[in-house]
Amino acid sequence: MKFGIIQFPGSNCDLDKLWVLQDVLKQEARYLWHKDTDIGDLDCIVVPGGFSYGDYLRTGSIARFSPVMKAVADHAAKGKLVIGICNGFQILCEAGLLPGALLRNRSLQFRCEHIFLRIETTKSPFTNAARASQIIRVPVAHGEGCYFADPATIEELKKNDQILFRYVDADGKVVDTASPNGSVENIAGICNKARNVCGMMPHPERASENALGSADGRVVFESILNHLRGSKPQ
Amino acid sequence: MTDPKITPEIIAKHGITPEEFERIKGVLGREPNFTELGIFSVMWSEHCSYKNSKPVLKTFPTKGPQILVGAGEENAGVTDIGDGWAISFKIESHNHPSAVEPFQGAATGVGGILRDIFTMGARPILNMNSLRFGPIDGDDETARRNKRLFAGVVGGIAHYGNCVGVPTVGGEVYFDESYEGNPLLNALCLGLLRHEQIARGAAKGTGNPVFYVGPATGRDGLAGAAFASRELTEESHEDRPAVQVGDPFMEKLVLEAVLELLQTDAVVGIQDMGAAGLTCSTCETASRAGTGIEIDLAKVPQREPGMTPYEIMLSESQERMLVIVQKGREAEVQRIFDKWDLPWAEIGFVTDTGLMRVKNHGKVVAEIPAAKLANDAPVYYREAKEPSYFAKTRAWKITELPPLSDPQKILPELLASPSVASKNWVYRQYDHMVQTRTVVCPGSDAAVVRLKLSSPPAKDRYLAITTDCNGTYCYLDPKTGGAIAVAEAARNIVCSGGRPLASTDNLNFGNPMKPEIFYQVRESAKGITEGCNTFNAPITGGNVSFYNESPTGAIDPTPVIGMVGLIDDAAHITTQWFKNQGDAIILAGNAVDTADPYLGLGGSEYAKRIHHVKAGLPPRIDLPTEKKLQDAVLALIRAGKIKSAHDCSEGGIAVTLAESCISKHPGRNKAELIGAKVDLSAFASGTRLDALLFGEAQSRIVLSVAKENADAVVAQLKSQGVPAAVIGAVGGDALEIKAGSVACKWNVADLYDGWWYSIARKMA
Numbered sequence: 001m002k003f004g005i006i007q008f009p010g011s012n013c014d015l016d017k018l019w020v021l022q023d024v025l026k027q028e029a030r031y032l033w034h035k036d037t038d039i040g041d042l043d044c045i046v047v048p049g050g051f052s053y054g055d056y057l058r059t060g061s062i063a064r065f066s067p068v069m070k071a072v073a074d075h076a077a078k079g080k081l082v083i084g085i086c087n088g089f090q091i092l093c094e095a096g097l098l099p100g101a102l103l104r105n106r107s108l109q110f111r112c113e114h115i116f117l118r119i120e121t122t123k124s125p126f127t128n129a130a131r132a133s134q135i136i137r138v139p140v141a142h143g144e145g146c147y148f149a150d151p152a153t154i155e156e157l158k159k160n161d162q163i164l165f166r167y168v169d170a171d172g173k174v175v176d177t178a179s180p181n182g183s184v185e186n187i188a189g190i191c192n193k194a195r196n197v198c199g200m201m202p203h204p205e206r207a208s209e210n211a212l213g214s215a216d217g218r219v220v221f222e223s224i225l226n227h228l229r230g231s232k233p234q
Numbered sequence: 235m236t237d238p239k240i241t242p243e244i245i246a247k248h249g250i251t252p253e254e255f256e257r258i259k260g261v262l263g264r265e266p267n268f269t270e271l272g273i274f275s276v277m278w279s280e281h282c283s284y285k286n287s288k289p290v291l292k293t294f295p296t297k298g299p300q301i302l303v304g305a306g307e308e309n310a311g312v313t314d315i316g317d318g319w320a321i322s323f324k325i326e327s328h329n330h331p332s333a334v335e336p337f338q339g340a341a342t343g344v345g346g347i348l349r350d351i352f353t354m355g356a357r358p359i360l361n362m363n364s365l366r367f368g369p370i371d372g373d374d375e376t377a378r379r380n381k382r383l384f385a386g387v388v389g390g391i392a393h394y395g396n397c398v399g400v401p402t403v404g405g406e407v408y409f410d411e412s413y414e415g416n417p418l419l420n421a422l423c424l425g426l427l428r429h430e431q432i433a434r435g436a437a438k439g440t441g442n443p444v445f446y447v448g449p450a451t452g453r454d455g456l457a458g459a460a461f462a463s464r465e466l467t468e469e470s471h472e473d474r475p476a477v478q479v480g481d482p483f484m485e486k487l488v489l490e491a492v493l494e495l496l497q498t499d500a501v502v503g504i505q506d507m508g509a510a511g512l513t514c515s516t517c518e519t520a521s522r523a524g525t526g527i528e529i530d531l532a533k534v535p536q537r538e539p540g541m542t543p544y545e546i547m548l549s550e551s552q553e554r555m556l557v558i559v560q561k562g563r564e565a566e567v568q569r570i571f572d573k574w575d576l577p578w579a580e581i582g583f584v585t586d587t588g589l590m591r592v593k594n595h596g597k598v599v600a601e602i603p604a605a606k607l608a609n610d611a612p613v614y615y616r617e618a619k620e621p622s623y624f625a626k627t628r629a630w631k632i633t634e635l636p637p638l639s640d641p642q643k644i645l646p647e648l649l650a651s652p653s654v655a656s657k658n659w660v661y662r663q664y665d666h667m668v669q670t671r672t673v674v675c676p677g678s679d680a681a682v683v684r685l686k687l688s689s690p691p692a693k694d695r696y697l698a699i700t701t702d703c704n705g706t707y708c709y710l711d712p713k714t715g716g717a718i719a720v721a722e723a724a725r726n727i728v729c730s731g732g733r734p735l736a737s738t739d740n741l742n743f744g745n746p747m748k749p750e751i752f753y754q755v756r757e758s759a760k761g762i763t764e765g766c767n768t769f770n771a772p773i774t775g776g777n778v779s780f781y782n783e784s785p786t787g788a789i790d791p792t793p794v795i796g797m798v799g800l801i802d803d804a805a806h807i808t809t810q811w812f813k814n815q816g817d818a819i820i821l822a823g824n825a826v827d828t829a830d831p832y833l834g835l836g837g838s839e840y841a842k843r844i845h846h847v848k849a850g851l852p853p854r855i856d857l858p859t860e861k862k863l864q865d866a867v868l869a870l871i872r873a874g875k876i877k878s879a880h881d882c883s884e885g886g887i888a889v890t891l892a893e894s895c896i897s898k899h900p901g902r903n904k905a906e907l908i909g910a911k912v913d914l915s916a917f918a919s920g921t922r923l924d925a926l927l928f929g930e931a932q933s934r935i936v937l938s939v940a941k942e943n944a945d946a947v948v949a950q951l952k953s954q955g956v957p958a959a960v961i962g963a964v965g966g967d968a969l970e971i972k973a974g975s976v977a978c979k980w981n982v983a984d985l986y987d988g989w990w991y992s993i994a995r996k997m998a
Contacts, residue, residue, distance in 0.1 A: 009575065010483050012399025016670045023689035049668075051397040054483030110392050112665045114901035137901050141396070141665040170904040177903055206667050211684060211694070211804065213673070213900075 001228045003029040004042040006072070006088075008063050013049035013086065013205065020205040021046075025221055034066040043228050044081040045072050047088030049141070049203065059102060059144045060090035069095050081125055081224060082197045086142055089189070089199030098192055098199045099157065100149030105142070106182030112141040114214070115180055117188055117202060118168040121161045124191050125227035126198040129219050135172045136216035138207040140180050145201040147183035147190075157190060165189035165200055237268035237544065244268075248275035254612060261606045269544045269592070269600045273607065276510035276548055277517065280780050283611030286746040287778040290759045294773040295766045300735060301774060308435055309350040309505060311774030312427070313736045315695070315800060319687060320432070322356040323424035325364070325701070325740040325796045327779035331477040332419040336386025340419050341394040341480040345552055347423040348398060349506035352489050353555070355433035355496045356425025359671060360683055361395050361664075363405040363421050364701040364740065364794040368414030370652055370996050376414060381997060383417045390480075391421070392663040397482035398489065402664035403672055404681035406701050409652045410842075412709070415784030420740040420777070422701060422796045426685060433496050435505035437519035437527050437558045437584045442502055444516075444529060444582040445564075447571055448488055448554035451512070452537035454478050456548055465745055465783040484553040491574040492555060498570075500563035507554040513547045515556040516582075517590045521608035528591040529582030531599070543599040547592065558584060618756050619749035627710055630849035632832050635841065638924035641888070641971075642978050644844060646988045648885045648928065649892055651843045655992035656897070674698075677897055678809045679881055680730040682801065696801035698732035704884070705790035706837040707852035708758055712791050714852050716758035718932060720765025721860045722883060723797035728864040729879040729935060731806035731871050732799025734769045739776035739795055744788025746780045754791040762793060768857040769864070771797055808871050810880035811898035812908050815965040817877055818944035819910060822951050822958045823863055823934030825887065825917035826925050830854040833922060834929030839884040853930050860933045866954035867935055875943050875950075882934035887914070888927040888971060890936045895969050896986040905990070907982040911970045912962030918974035926973055938964055 005017045014031060021029040032039060039045065052063035063069065069091070076082050076097055084092040092098045105111055114137050119130040130136075149157070157163050165188040167179040179186045181201070189200025204217025238244055245255050248271055258266055258274050266274060280286055296305040302320055303312035310324040328343025344361060351358050365387060368380035384407075395402045400423070437444070454477075495501055503523065505515040512534070520527040531546045541549075559567050564580070571578040585591070590607060592600040638644070648654055661676035673696060674682035680700040687695060702723040708715030724734045739762060744751040766772055782789040801807055812819075827834055835841050836850025870876050882890045891910055898906040914926055925931075939947050944960050951958035970979045 010397070010486055012397075012486065012668060016668065019670060019686065050399060051483060051486075054397070054481070056483070109389075110396055110663045110665070112396075112667060113662050116901055116904070139667050141667060143396075170901060180902060203667070206670050209670075209690060211673060211690070212667075212670060213675075 008052035011050035047084035049086030060094035064095040103146040110143040129223040145181040278611040325422040326777040337390040340387040340390030344394040351425040355431040356427035366413040366418035396665040412790040436523035450535035450537040503558040520604035526585035526587035616752040618753040621750040649989040650992040659993040679726040698730040700726040709790040712757035713761040716761025724769040727799030734771040742792040827931035833925035834931035840928035886928040909966035
């Protein structure tokens with residue numbers, strides 16, 4: 001499978017994405033410069049974490065205008081896969097590829113810690129390898145991860161089964177204190193209505209090897225591979 | 235605009251003594267003009283020239299087969315880690331800026347040390363820091379100010395490090411009255427590189443062009459190096475313009491561009507514009523190469539019109555680099571700068587004159603022999619005198635401490651003391667996992683990172699890293715304190731499964747012109763030297779920060795040691811928390827040091843926190859004993875016999891045991907607590923209970939091992955000459971400690987609550 005990892009000026013999880021895809025999962029992966037537009041050969045675009053363009057304005061608000069994002073929109077419109085992680089989620093929301101927005105954490109502090117996520121649906125290219133309601137332990141690291149959308153949008157997300165991950169406590173319960181940022185309904189990750197674009201604040205690539213204390217996040221990448229294998233002629 | 239006349243007042247304002255002014259005239263063969271005076275003032279400040287500390291720094295062990303680039307040769311040292319790989323690391327202070335503008339002061343401190351490391355050609359893979367503040371207990375005006383400084387510094391470190399994408403994997407934070415008004419921020423960065431990638435800061439090759447890259451030069455940070463070389467006063471806030479403003483996004487671009495640039499062989503020399511900015515980078519690169527350098531300031535990108543040569547040369551605007559390029563290769567370099575959208579300019583060229591010649595629109599505004607400017611600052615052998623406060627601190631007797639009657643309530647109090655309490659309020663604000671290297675996160679004795687030298691599932695290698703210093707120990711006896719800083723750093727590395735490799739030092743002291751302060755400097759250095767020699771961890775570079783004095787006096791002497799160790803195999807990585815029910819707990823080392831007149835209570839957290847006493851002598855350290863302990867424990871770890879290892883430090887055995895029960899924290903609001911049942915009665919007769927539970931005798935490690943291995947581990951330790959005994963077993967939901975007729979029992983959930991949330995509650 002061929003993955004493309006976008007590098008905006010200020011991206012800083014690009015190396016980690018390449019490592020997990022190429023070195024851990026042994027997939028073909030390459031970087032895409034933010035000025036690239038030729039991405040037609042790729043199966044899945046990864047929008048990585050970091051501080052694109054410094055994020056001194058609103059996170060993701062400048063990155064959405066970069067040339068590569070036009071190509072990403074076209075790629076998504078064809079039904080191909082896009083996953084945005086952390087800053088990538090923020091950018092995909094700003095670009096209108098996902099509904100809602102990410103606000104500053106309610107604590108007004110950056111938060112980096114392992115949190116617990118519950119897989120809310122296995123019916124997506126990003127979660128199909130998980131068990132229903134599986135609890136996974138992965139890190140977050142963000143200052144602006146508080147997911148927000150108006151009530152109508154939230155209802156829409158629920159109705160269409162677009163909520164992929166929720167912050168839960170270690171026992172799997174959705175409680176306020178489980179969320180590191182104060183997201184609406186503890187939402188940690190969603191997909192679009194067509195289910196081919198995913199955004200999530202937690203970092204599955206930081207929990208894909210036992211050496212790092214948790215390989216729980218690997219299920220996200222394995223789901224993508226499952227999906228791509230299933231959709232490609234063998 | 236005409237330059238001011240050089241008067242004795244102007245000279246004094248630049249911190250230049252009349253003797254130094256004569257020396258400057260000798261170098262130039264004439265009087266300096268205003269710009270030249272400014273240039274000398276920053277280059278000959280303590281911050282850049284180490285004029286007061288050189289005689290001391292010279293005594294440090296800096297050599298070893300592992301050292302590829304030694305201390306003082308370049309922007310940072312380089313240490314071999316085998317297989318053609320190397321690490322470059324250094325610690326540096328940004329104390330004065332953090333005192334007047336904590337957020338930006340700390341942020342730019344991180345930025346500066348990052349540049350020192352990637353300038354060497356190394357990709358930064360981790361940051362650490364060592365912080366000191368005044369107490370944050372209570373809500374009076376002083377406490378509120380201390381909290382504001384603490385929150386600002388932590389926020390600034392997070393802001394910069396998180397954005398650049400270098401994980402802040404650990405550090406230390408202490409609170410003590412002596413840091414009120416003069417907090418300390420020491421930032422450490424470590425980078426990874428191949429031997430052949432080592433870059434040099436030398437302006438070689440006559441005619442080679444000199445490039446400036448990075449944001450435009452502004453009036454910010456004017457003469458920050460000189461500012462850092464003065465005491466802080468009531469008026470120091472007026473120096474706020476000497477504090478720079480950091481732009482971590484720009485730093486990230488410069489970092490990536492520089493590393494890409496160094497992959498080509500178009501670069502001859504490179505240096506960051508840190509302290510003393512353009513001045514320091516031009517004269518030092520020329521001096522190292524034995525060449526000269528000529529630049530024209532009109533070509534330097536400028537943020538505002540009307541800047542004088544003096545201002546441009548002394549500006550400390552951040553994220554700027556000086557790059558000397560092979561002639562004919564300019565286009566390649568420009569292409570990389572343009573790719574990263576970085577401002578750049580060709581500002582001059584290398585000459586063979588030995589002069590640093592600075593022009594402005596073609597007119598010479600400064601002309602100084604580069605090597606003399608860089609290297610010929612006066613060196614002062616300051617007078618040292620034993621501090622008079624010793625008479626008072628050493629008159630104190632341990633018998634003045636009331637006997638301990640109720641340890642039950644003391645342990646929770648010590649665990650909640652901000653210097654001992656969990657620092658999660660701090661490290662959860664730092665991205666400590668980016669780059670997916672962090673194997674042991676903050677919260678154990680040392681951080682452990684993997685090097686990712688090969689793709690999994692191939693075998694990888696690991697580094698353990700720690701920073702340590704107990705300022706109170708150094709205050710009571712600087713030499714012992716210096717030795718303990720090194721010993722404890724090495725002990726933390728060993729407890730994590732590593733063998734010490736190399737060290738970096740950050741010497742934070744008051745005004746060295748005062749003989750009693752210089753005594754502290756000299757004696758601490760002796761202790762550090764003996765320590766580094768014992769553990770084969772030479773100093774690879776570091777930083778000196780003097781004049782850490784506020785109107786209330788000097789800080790406690792704080793020579794911070796950063797130490798790196800190598801771990802050869804993932805199986806050796808060891809953490810501090812207890813693992814399994816039924817495991818045996820072993821104390822390696824003597825429970826109480828009977829040769830210490832203060833039984834380990836002098837300068838202890840117990841004496842300070844509970845009895846408000848900062849007196850006596852610090853715990854004794856016998857380096858050969860410490861070395862024996864560390865070698866024996868490391869051998870056992872490498873043999874796979876040890877499940878947890880935790881060094882005994884602040885708070886003594888009781889705090890160490892408690893931490894081993896409560897510090898495993900797999901995720902948000904999820905701690906894995908486990909109790910322990912310990913009997914110290916065998917050591918209780920003939921000593922004080924407070925010394926046994928809370929004394930800070932050195933050379934002790936608390937281990938846990940599988941029950942069936944306990945006897946063999948004890949025997950093995952004893953055969954190496956290390957006292958050892960099984961003192962209890964892991965299990966249950968309480969920590970129980972018995973010592974003769976005294977028995978205490980604490981619910982681990984309660985201990986955890988007070989320890990984990992203490993700082994957050996104080997900061998709320």
